[in-house]
Amino acid sequence: MKFKPLGDSALLVSFGEVIYEEVNDRIHSLAKAIEKAGFEWLMEVVPAYSSLLVVYDPIKTSYTQVEDAVKSFLDAGIESFEGRLVEVPVVYGGKYGPDIEFVAEHNGLTVDDIIEIHSRPVYRVYFLGFLPGFAYLGGMDERIATPRLERPRIKVPAGSVGIAGKQTGIYPLESPGGWRLIGRTPLRLFDPSKEPPTLLRPGDRVRFVPVDEDEFRELYEREWGERND
Amino acid sequence: MIELLKVPSLLTVQDSGRRGYRKLGVPVSGFMDDYSARMANYLVGNPGDAPLLEFLLAGPTVRFNASAVFAVAGDVGVKLNGVPVEPWTSHWAKRGDVLEVGTLKSGLYGYIAFAGGIKCKPLLGSCSTYPKANLGKSLEAGDKLNLGYAVLTGKDGRYLPPELRPDYSAKEKTVRVVLGPGLDHFTEEGIETFLSESYTVTPESDRMGYRLDGKAIEHSERGADIVTEPLLPGTVQVPASGKPIVMMRDAQTTGGYAKIAVVATADLPTVAQSRPGERLRFEAVSVDEARELLIRREKILMAIRDFLDGKIHAYKINTGGEELIAFTKVEKE
Numbered sequence: 171m172k173f174k175p176l177g178d179s180a181l182l183v184s185f186g187e188v189i190y191e192e193v194n195d196r197i198h199s200l201a202k203a204i205e206k207a208g209f210e211w212l213m214e215v216v217p218a219y220s221s222l223l224v225v226y227d228p229i230k231t232s233y234t235q236v237e238d239a240v241k242s243f244l245d246a247g248i249e250s251f252e253g254r255l256v257e258v259p260v261v262y263g264g265k266y267g268p269d270i271e272f273v274a275e276h277n278g279l280t281v282d283d284i285i286e287i288h289s290r291p292v293y294r295v296y297f298l299g300f301l302p303g304f305a306y307l308g309g310m311d312e313r314i315a316t317p318r319l320e321r322p323r324i325k326v327p328a329g330s331v332g333i334a335g336k337q338t339g340i341y342p343l344e345s346p347g348g349w350r351l352i353g354r355t356p357l358r359l360f361d362p363s364k365e366p367p368t369l370l371r372p373g374d375r376v377r378f379v380p381v382d383e384d385e386f387r388e389l390y391e392r393e394w395g396e397r398n399d
Numbered sequence: 400m401i402e403l404l405k406v407p408s409l410l411t412v413q414d415s416g417r418r419g420y421r422k423l424g425v426p427v428s429g430f431m432d433d434y435s436a437r438m439a440n441y442l443v444g445n446p447g448d449a450p451l452l453e454f455l456l457a458g459p460t461v462r463f464n465a466s467a468v469f470a471v472a473g474d475v476g477v478k479l480n481g482v483p484v485e486p487w488t489s490h491w492a493k494r495g496d497v498l499e500v501g502t503l504k505s506g507l508y509g510y511i512a513f514a515g516g517i518k519c520k521p522l523l524g525s526c527s528t529y530p531k532a533n534l535g536k537s538l539e540a541g542d543k544l545n546l547g548y549a550v551l552t553g554k555d556g557r558y559l560p561p562e563l564r565p566d567y568s569a570k571e572k573t574v575r576v577v578l579g580p581g582l583d584h585f586t587e588e589g590i591e592t593f594l595s596e597s598y599t600v601t602p603e604s605d606r607m608g609y610r611l612d613g614k615a616i617e618h619s620e621r622g623a624d625i626v627t628e629p630l631l632p633g634t635v636q637v638p639a640s641g642k643p644i645v646m647m648r649d650a651q652t653t654g655g656y657a658k659i660a661v662v663a664t665a666d667l668p669t670v671a672q673s674r675p676g677e678r679l680r681f682e683a684v685s686v687d688e689a690r691e692l693l694i695r696r697e698k699i700l701m702a703i704r705d706f707l708d709g710k711i712h713a714y715k716i717n718t719g720g721e722e723l724i725a726f727t728k729v730e731k732e
Binding site for chain 2: 172174175176177178179180182184187188189201213214215216217218219220221222223225228229232233297298299300301302303304306342343345360362363366367368371372
C-alpha cells in the first residue's frame with residue numbers, strides 16, 4: 171500500500187493498480203471510516219478501483235498530519251461493502267441500441283445471445299467517475315467484449331447502455347462517446363434536483379432487466395415527466 | 400435585476416465550487432482564477448466565494464434594472480453609459496445604466512462582481528455552472544439575473560492599486576508543481592524534459608483542461624495508461640502522445656493517464672490565465688513549499704480584503720532591491 175501526495179491538497183492511497191472486489195471493499199471501508207471521523211480539514215474522499223483520494227484543506231492541516239490520520243484507520247478492519255441491488259430496465263437493440271448487431275457479429279453470436287449474456291450477471295459498482303453518475307461496473311462476460319467505435323458519436327443519448335472492450339456502462343447524460351451502444355434505460359441516472367443526485371452509488375449491485383419498447387416508454391414518462399417517441 | 404444585452408463569449412455564473420460530490424462523479428467547477436474572482440468580490444464588499452460572472456476573453460454588455468454596485472476584475476476596458484471607468488474599482492450603477500466590458504488585454508478569464516452577489520438557487524450546494532450535467536447553463540443575450548440584497552452605501556469607490564492586481568501579461572509563465580504521484584510511469588529523462596522545456600497552451604483548452612504542446616515526455620516501460628484513479632484540478636496527466644494536459648476546474652473526477660505532477664494550488668490561476676499560444680514552464684517544489692505558497696497567498700488576500708474595507712493601509716516599500724507591499728493597521732481616531 172502506498173501513500174503519496176496529489177499536489178498540496180490531497181493524499182492518494184493506492185493498493186496497487188488492480189481491479190478486485192476485495193481491494194475495492196477495503197477502499198470503500200477506509201473511505202467510510204475517514205468520513206465518519208469528522209476531521210475539520212476533510213473536504214471529501216473520492217474512491218476508485220484500488221485507490222482513494224483524501225482531499226483536505228491545506229490551510230488547516232499539512233500533508234504529514236493527513237497521512238498519519240489516514241494510517242491510523244488501516245487496522246480498523248474491512249467491511250464487505252453492502253450496497254443495494256438496483257434493477258435497471260433496458261430496451262435492447264433497434265434505435266435504442268444501434269450497435270447490437272455489430273457486437274453480435276464481432277463475437278460470433280446472435281442478438282438474443284448478447285441480450286441474454288449482458289443481462290445475466292449481477293454487476294458491481296466499483297466507483298463513479300468520468301461523468302456525474304457514471305458507474306464503473308465490474309463483471310461483464312468477456313464473450314461479448316467489443317472494441318470502441320473508431321469514430322466516437324457526437325451525441326449519445328442519456329441512458330444509453332454500451333460496451334467498450336471488456337467494460338459495460340450507462341451514459342448518465344447526453345454526451346459524445348465511443349462505446350458500442352446495445353440498448354437504453356429509461357431511468358434517470360443523474361438528477362441534480364435530487365439528493366443524492368445519482369441513481370447508482372459505489373458498492374451497489376446492478377442487474378439489467380430486458381424490457382420491450384412499450385414498457386420503456388411508460389417508464390420513461392414516469393421518470394422524466396415527458397414522452398420519448 | 401440585470402439584463403444581458405450582449406454576450407460575445409462564454410459567460411457563466413461561478414462561485415468557489417461544488418464540494419462533496421466528487422465521489423459521485425461531479426466535478427468541483429467554480430472560479431477558474433479564484434485569486435481575481437475573490438478580489439472582485441472583496442471590491443464590492445462580498446464574501447470571497449459569492450456567485451459572480453466569469454467571462455472568457457471578452458466581457459458582456461449588461462443593463463441594470465435597479466441600482467447596484469459592481470466591480471470588474473481583469474486587464475480590460477470598462478464603460479458605464481459609454482464613459483470609460485476603471486477596472487479593479489467598485490462603481491455605483493443606477494437603474495437603466497449600461498455596463499460594457501471589453502476584451503481582455505492580457506489573461507483569459509475576467510470577473511464581474513455585484514454587491515450582494517448574483518442570486519441563484521444552489522444546485523448540489525453551489526451556483527457554479529457546469530452545463531454538461533444541467534447544473535446551470537451558459538448565459539445568453541436576453542437572460543436576466545437577480546442580485547442578492549446588499550446595503551450599497553460605502554461599497555462603491557473601492558479601488559485596488561495596480562501593484563496589488565495580478566499581472567498575467569507575461570507570454571511565458573512559471574508554474575510551481577508538486578511531482579507525482581505517477582512518476583514510475585516516466586523515465587528520468589521524461590521527468591527532466593517536463594521540468595526543463597516550455598509548453599505551449601493549445602486552442603484545445605477549456606474549463607475542463609488545458610492541452611499543452613511541446614517536447615514529448617517519455618514514459619517508462621509501465622506506459623501511459625493506468626487503472627483509473629481519482630484526480631483533482633491542477634493534475635498534469637500525460638497520455639501516450641507525451642503531451643501534457645493540465646486538468647482544470649471542470650475536470651472529470653477520475654482519469655486513466657499517468658500523472659507526472661500537480662500544479663500548486665496557489666499557481667492554478669496562472670495556468671487558467673494563460674492564453675493559447677502562451678507558454679508555461681514547470682518548477683518542482685515540495686508539498687510543504689506548495690502549502691506555504693498557498694498560506695502566504697491567503698494572507699495577502701485577507702490583507703487586501705481588509706485594505707478594501709478600510710481597516711488597513713497598504714504601502715509600497717523597497718527592501719533589498721525588491722519592491723514589496725506592506726500593510727499597516729488604520730489607527731482609530
